[in-house]
Structures are given as C-alpha cells and as structure tokens.
Amino acid sequence: MMMLTKKMIEIRGLLQTVGQSDSLTLPSIVVIGSQSSGKSSVLEAIVGHEFLPKGHNMVTRRPIELTLVNTPDAQAEYGEFPALGLGKVTDFSQIQRTLTDLNLAVPASDCVSDDPIQLRIHSPNVPDLSLIDLPGYIQVVGRDQPPALKERISQLCEKYIRAPNVILAISAADVDLANSTALRASRKVDPRGERTIGVITKMDLVEPERAVSLLNDKKYALRLGYVGVICRVPAGAGGGKLFHRGSGNIQNAIAKNENAYFSSHAEFAPEAQLDVGTSNLKKKLMHVLEQTMAASLKTTSEAIQRELAEATYEFKVQYNERPLSAESYLAESLDGFKHSFRGFTESFGRREVRELLKHELDQQVLNILAQRYWNRPFDDLSSPFPETDPLSSLAKADPEGEDSIWKIKLDSSSAALTKLGVGRLATSVVANALQRNIEYLISNSRFAAHPFARQAITEASTSILKDLSYDISDELEICIKPYKYRIDLEDNEWAKGRENVTAVLKEELKVAEAASKRLEEMMGGRKKVKDVMSFIDRVRSGQVVLEGDGVGGAGGFSQALLSKGREAVFLRDRVDVLKLRILAIKSKQCATRKNKYHCPEVFLDAVADKLTTTADLFLDAELLSKFYYQLPRELDARLGRGLSQDEIDRFAREDPKIKRHLDVVRRKDLLEHVLKEMEGLRQLEAREKRAVSRR
Numbered sequence: 001m002m003m004l005t006k007k008m009i010e011i012r013g014l015l016q017t018v019g020q021s022d023s024l025t026l027p028s029i030v031v032i033g034s035q036s037s038g039k040s041s042v043l044e045a046i047v048g049h050e051f052l053p054k055g056h057n058m059v060t061r062r063p064i065e066l067t068l069v070n071t072p073d074a075q076a077e078y079g080e081f082p083a084l085g086l087g088k089v090t091d092f093s094q095i096q097r098t099l100t101d102l103n104l105a106v107p108a109s110d111c112v113s114d115d116p117i118q119l120r121i122h123s124p125n126v127p128d129l130s131l132i133d134l135p136g137y138i139q140v141v142g143r144d145q146p147p148a149l150k151e152r153i154s155q156l157c158e159k160y161i162r163a164p165n166v167i168l169a170i171s172a173a174d175v176d177l178a179n180s181t182a183l184r185a186s187r188k189v190d191p192r193g194e195r196t197i198g199v200i201t202k203m204d205l206v207e208p209e210r211a212v213s214l215l216n217d218k219k220y221a222l223r224l225g226y227v228g229v230i231c232r233v234p235a236g237a238g239g240g241k242l243f244h245r246g247s248g249n250i251q252n253a254i255a256k257n258e259n260a261y262f263s264s265h266a267e268f269a270p271e272a273q274l275d276v277g278t279s280n281l282k283k284k285l286m287h288v289l290e291q292t293m294a295a296s297l298k299t300t301s302e303a304i305q306r307e308l309a310e311a312t313y314e315f316k317v318q319y320n321e322r323p324l325s326a327e328s329y330l331a332e333s334l335d336g337f338k339h340s341f342r343g344f345t346e347s348f349g350r351r352e353v354r355e356l357l358k359h360e361l362d363q364q365v366l367n368i369l370a371q372r373y374w375n376r377p378f379d380d381l382s383s384p385f386p387e388t389d390p391l392s393s394l395a396k397a398d399p400e401g402e403d404s405i406w407k408i409k410l411d412s413s414s415a416a417l418t419k420l421g422v423g424r425l426a427t428s429v430v431a432n433a434l435q436r437n438i439e440y441l442i443s444n445s446r447f448a449a450h451p452f453a454r455q456a457i458t459e460a461s462t463s464i465l466k467d468l469s470y471d472i473s474d475e476l477e478i479c480i481k482p483y484k485y486r487i488d489l490e491d492n493e494w495a496k497g498r499e500n501v502t503a504v505l506k507e508e509l510k511v512a513e514a515a516s517k518r519l520e521e522m523m524g525g526r527k528k529v530k531d532v533m534s535f536i537d538r539v540r541s542g543q544v545v546l547e548g549d550g551v552g553g554a555g556g557f558s559q560a561l562l563s564k565g566r567e568a569v570f571l572r573d574r575v576d577v578l579k580l581r582i583l584a585i586k587s588k589q590c591a592t593r594k595n596k597y598h599c600p601e602v603f604l605d606a607v608a609d610k611l612t613t614t615a616d617l618f619l620d621a622e623l624l625s626k627f628y629y630q631l632p633r634e635l636d637a638r639l640g641r642g643l644s645q646d647e648i649d650r651f652a653r654e655d656p657k658i659k660r661h662l663d664v665v666r667r668k669d670l671l672e673h674v675l676k677e678m679e680g681l682r683q684l685e686a687r688e689k690r691a692v693s694r695r
C-alpha cells in the first residue's frame with residue numbers, strides 16, 4: 001500500500017498543471033508552530049538539508065508547498081521550483097537563497113501572501129510526503145512589523161489546517177504546552193484531536209521526566225500521539241564548521257545525536273513505549289498521510305468527477321466537441337501550407353521563369369546599347385555640361401564593310417552580354433522570385449500568426465535555394481558557353497528579335513517621356529525648362545563660354561536648376577535616340593539579318609532570347625523541380641518530426657484562440673486520466689482492506 005501516497009502525489013502534480021481548483025486539493029501535512037518552536041529544524045531534519053530561510057527578522061511570508069519524492073534508485077538529491085523553471089537545483093543553499101528571495105518579494109505592507117511557493121525535493125533519503133510549511137505564529141508583534149501581521153498569519157494558517165489535511169503541531173519542550181500556539185490553533189479545528197500529530201522539539205533542553213510527561217500529555221490527547229525530537233544539528237556536524245551550510249546530508253548527524261541522548265536516559269527505554277526520534281516521526285508521517293489519502297480517495301474522486309463534467313460541458317458547448325491537439329494543429333497547418341505551395345508550383349513553371357529572365361536580360365541589353373551605341377547617356381551625370389552629341393555616334397545606315405568599327409562594336413557588345421555572368425544572374429533572379437513567393441504564401445497561411453514557424457519556413461527555403469544556386473549557376477554558365485564564341489541567327493529569330501526589341505524600346509520611350517514630364521512639373525513649367533535647356537545646349541556647342549566650371553550656378557540659373565536642366569537634356573536626348581532607333585528598326589534596313597551591324601538592338605535582343613531559352617530550360621529542370629521536391633520534405637523535417645513536444649506546444653499556443661481550445665481539451669483529457677488512476681487506486685485499496693479483514 002505504500003504506493004498510494006506516491007501515486008496521489010503524482011496525481012496532485014498533474015492536477016496542478018491544469019490549475020486545479022481548491023476542491024481538488026489532496027490531503028497534505030500542514031506544519032504549524034510559533035516562531036522559534038523549532039519548526040524549520042523539524043522540516044530540515046526530515047529533508048536532511050538546511051534549505052529554509054533563516055535570519056533574525058525573517059518571517060516566512062508565503063506558504064511553501066513542499067513535495068518530497070522518494071527516488072530509491074537515484075544518487076542525486078535536488079530541488080525543483082516548477083513555477084520558476086530553474087531546472088534541477090542540487091545546491092541546497094541555492095534553494096535557501098531562492099526561498100529567501102521569494103519571501104522577500106512579498107511587500108512588507110502585505111504582511112503575508114497566500115500564494116504558495118511550490119518546491120519539490122527528489123532524494124533517495126526522503127519519504128514520499130506532501131508537506132505545507134506555513135508562516136510561524138507570532139506572539140508579540142515586533143516594533144518594525146505591521147500590527148496586522150499576527151492576525152493575517154492566523155487567518156492564513158486557518159485556511160490550511162482544514163480537513164482533510166493532517167496538522168503537524170510543533171511545540172518546544174521548554175515552553176508550557178498550555179501556551180503552545182500550534183496546539184491551540186489545532187484544537188480549534190480538530191477538537192477531538194483526530195488529525196493532529198504533536199511534535200515536541202528541544203527534548204534535550206528539559207529534564208527527562210518533564211519530557212516524558214509532555215509526550216504522555218492527557219490534557220489535549222491526540223489520537224495520532226506526540227513525538228519527541230531533538231532536531232538541532234550538533235556543532236561540528238551539518239551546522240558546524242566541518243560542513244558548509246546547505247551541503248552534506250544532516251540526517252545521520254541528527255539521528256546519532258538523538259540516539260545518544262535517548263539511550264543515555266533510562267526514561268526513554270523501549271519499555272516506556274515512547275515515540276521519540278526524527279526517524280520515528282518520518283515513519284509516522286508516512287503512515288498517517290497514507291491513511292488519510294486512502295480515506296479521501298472517494299471524496300477526491302467525486303470532486304474530480306465534478307470538474308470533469310464541467311470541462312466536458314465547456315468542450316461540448318464552446319468547441320462543439322472538436323478534438324484538437326498541438327500536434328494535430330501543427331500537422332493541419334503544415335498540410336495547408338504544403339497544399340498552397342503545391343498550387344504555387346503549378347502556377348510557376350518554365351514559362352514564368354522565361355518571362356522573368358527575358359525581362360532581366362532586356363534591361364541588360366538596354367544598358368549595353370546605351371553604353372556602347374547611344375553615346376553613354378548614363379555616365380557623366382555629375383558634370384552639368386556633357387560634351388558630345390548623342391545622335392552623332394548612332395549606328396549608321398550606311399554599310400562600311402565587314403571590318404568596320406560597327407563589326408567590332410557589335411562583337412564586343414554581344415560578348416558583353418554573353419559574358420556578364422548569365423549563370424549567376426539568371427539563377428539569382430529565379431531564386432529571389434521563389435523566395436518572394438514563399439514569403440507571400442507564409443503571410444497568407446496560418447503560419448502568419450506564428451513567428452517561430454515563419455522563421456523555420458523562411459530558413460528552410462533560403463537554405464535550399466542557397467545550396468542549389470551554388471552549383472546551378474556554374475552549370476548554367478557552362479551551358480551558355482557556346483554563345484560566347486559564336487552566334488548564328490536564323491531568319492525567324494531575327495524577325496522575332498525585331499518585334500520584341502521594338503516593344504521594349506517603345507516601353508522605354510514611354511518611361512523616358514513620363515520622367516521628362518514629371519521633371520517639367522518640378523522645374524516650374526515647359527517654358528522654364530526650355531530656357532534652361534537652351535542655355536545648356538549653347539554652352540555645349542560653344543556659343544556661350546563659361547567663366548569657371550559652372551558649378552554654383554551660371555547664366556542666371558541656380559545650381560539646382562542647372563542640374564535639373566541637365567537631367568531634362570539627358571531625357572530629351574534619350575527620347576530622341578529612342579524615337580530614331582525605333583524608326584531605324586522598323587525601316588527596311590533592319591528587316592533582314594544581313595544588316596545586323598547596323599541594327600544592334602535586334603541582334604542583341606535575339607542573343608538575349610537564345611540565352612533565355614537555354615537558361616529557362618535548365619533552371620526549370622534543375623532549380624524549380626529540385627526546389628519543389630525538397631522544400632516540402634525540409635518542412636516536414638523542421639516542423640514535423642524535428643520538433644520536440646515542448647516546441648510543438650509552444651508553437652500552437654502562440655495563437656490565443658488555439659491556446660484556449662487546447663487548454664480545455666487538455667484539462668478534460670487529464671481529468672479523465674486522473675479519474676481512471678483514482679479508480680484503480682480505490683480498487684486496490686478495497687482489495688487490501690478485504691485481505692486485511694480476512695487475515
């Protein structure tokens with residue numbers, strides 16, 4: 001039957017995790033005594049370590065719910081504060097410091113708090129016990145203590161010493177029992193002395209005859225009797241210099257000291273049948289608690305049943321009995337995300353890759369044209385007066401033979417395009433697009449409200465893309481290598497290039513015209529712009545000679561206006577060039593590839609198209625299909641199998657609605673589980689009872 005207390009203590013721990021209500025409190029041993037009665041010493045003797053707050057003015061301000069867990073197979077002794085998450089504390093002086101801090105955190109004006117501190121001590125040297133240490137009764141309120149303190153402590157103790165709890169009433173041998181505050185308080189709630197154990201401390205401080213008479217006290221007879229102890233740690237043992245405070249087990253020293261004392265006085269001989277010694281006290285506590293637990297099985301089961309009925313009702317009414325667990329919530333969310341990802345993979349394929357790449361390469365082609373053919377309109381923006389006329393160096397319609405400057409220009413432009421690192425550029429354009437889409441999918445999924453999962457998915461996606469991109473850009477570069485040396489165009493490719501680049505240039509023209517218009521508005525109208533531009537033109541053509549470099553303003557225009565004017569000139573030139581080139585491309589001259597040197601726009605566009613075709617095929621096969629295959633598996637690893645129970649819980653509880661739902665389900669499941677355990681215990685107990693009565 002010794003398993004009962006252990007089981008009940010486990011059940012108590014379980015109930016605490018769902019915030020059990022008072023009605024479910026399982027019986028404990030409540031320790032009361034006036035200050036200096038030796039209450040702490042008794043508790044420390046039971047635990048075997050000094051761990052309670054001490055100090056002259058130190059009043060225990062919060063109840064300590066002390067759960068002792070016997071771990072017969074373990075060597076280590078440690079404490080745990082479940083509410084603090086400090087983990088296992090093996091240093092008992094640290095437990096003492098923590099308790100002191102927790103006590104001191106109660107403001108002095110509040111006197112005491114009834115919010116209990118939970119402390120569990122695991123050790124092979126403790127019995128399974130559930131004890132509650134209460135603030136010591138005070139007789140006289142100290143000068144620096146609030147006057148209400150005495151009353152508040154009494155009230156707090158009264159709350160705890162109600163049935164079915166067992167009362168451990170501590171009184172010191174050197175104080176008259178009639179004056180024992182502990183016994184007086186106990187008698188109020190347990191007048192027939194049925195659930196009170198009397199402990200007489202400091203037995204060594206009085207004559208043996210007097211000590212014996214205390215143990216046999218008849219004035220307040222206790223059915224569970226009195227136990228006499230000597231809990232002071234002898235000097236030189238645990239409390240002395242040989243040991244550090246809080247280290248080393250003091251049980252042996254106390255037992256040795258008690259044995260020496262009691263065996264040296266004939267009054268305590270075995271024939272006297274007196275209950276003395278800490279180890280007897282421990283045995284008694286175990287026995288009494290076990291009995292009390294057994295007696296309360298029925299009422300506790302009923303209380304749990306009522307709680308369960310309540311939880312079941314809430315589950316039914318508020319959640320329509322929809323089952324939910326953190327795992328199922330995560331699995332559903334993950335499935336939902338994977339489903340939307342699958343939808344995305346169907347909408348983003350080779351065609352979309354092609355569009356992205358062509359757009360990117362069109363921009364590159366425009367840059368090359370601008371730099372090499374349209375007279376560098378991009379450089380020199382810092383100088384207010386560019387010197388060359390952009391129209392002068394355009395590709396001429398007039399053929400000048402194969403070796404002409406135009407052949408060299410076109411070859412170098414085409415090389416600039418094929419050698420600009422298309423492998424890396426194309427790969428990163430597509431990888432970035434994929435990443436952007438993943439972010440979009442996340443923000444439209446359940447994971448949007450879960451920072452933890454958001455980050456996990458983003459990281460999964462970036463790491464896959466990074467790994468893939470590394471090799472793919474190199475391999476793609478190899479695929480396009482042939483174009484770096486020779487490019488042959490077919491008629492249809494030329495025609496397609498001509499059509500496409502016309503559209504690109506027209507779009508570019510629109511952009512330049514719109515920018516020009518905006519600038520005009522900013523500068524204060526068309527007239528103003530014209531004046532500034534014509535001044536700049538005159539400087540450029542040498543009609544006006546500047547004094548100095550023009551920085552700081554010239555011609556009656558401020559520097560700011562001149563720089564805007566410079567931009568306007570640039571845009572006007574750009575618009576002129578674009579219009580001219582569109583006309584050229586549309587002309588017969590550019591209708592066939594024979595005149596390719598004079599239609600670089602068409603040629604470069606056709607080259608870009610060839611590069612795009614190679615790249616989109618390759619990226620579709622290598623980057624897209626591998627990414628589409630790997631991401632769902634990586635998500636399973638990071639958000640599925642890879643998560644611990646704690647992480648899954650934390651994830652699900654990030655959403656308050658889910659948290660509430662989970663709490664109800666958990667409470668219900670746990671109460672069902674506890675109830676089943678309780679039923680098992682009741683049956684076990686009934687069997688034991690029958691066995692005892694047969695014997």
Ligand code: GDP
Pocket residue numbers: 033034035036037038039040041042136201202203204205229230231232233
């Ligand atoms: P509490 O205020 O009720 O927690 O009392 P303590 O456990 O702190 O004990 C008060 C004082 O009594 C301390 O100085 C202890 O060393 C001393 N004391 C406790 N138990 C005994 C005992 O059995 N014998 C002797 N001689 N002193 C004791």
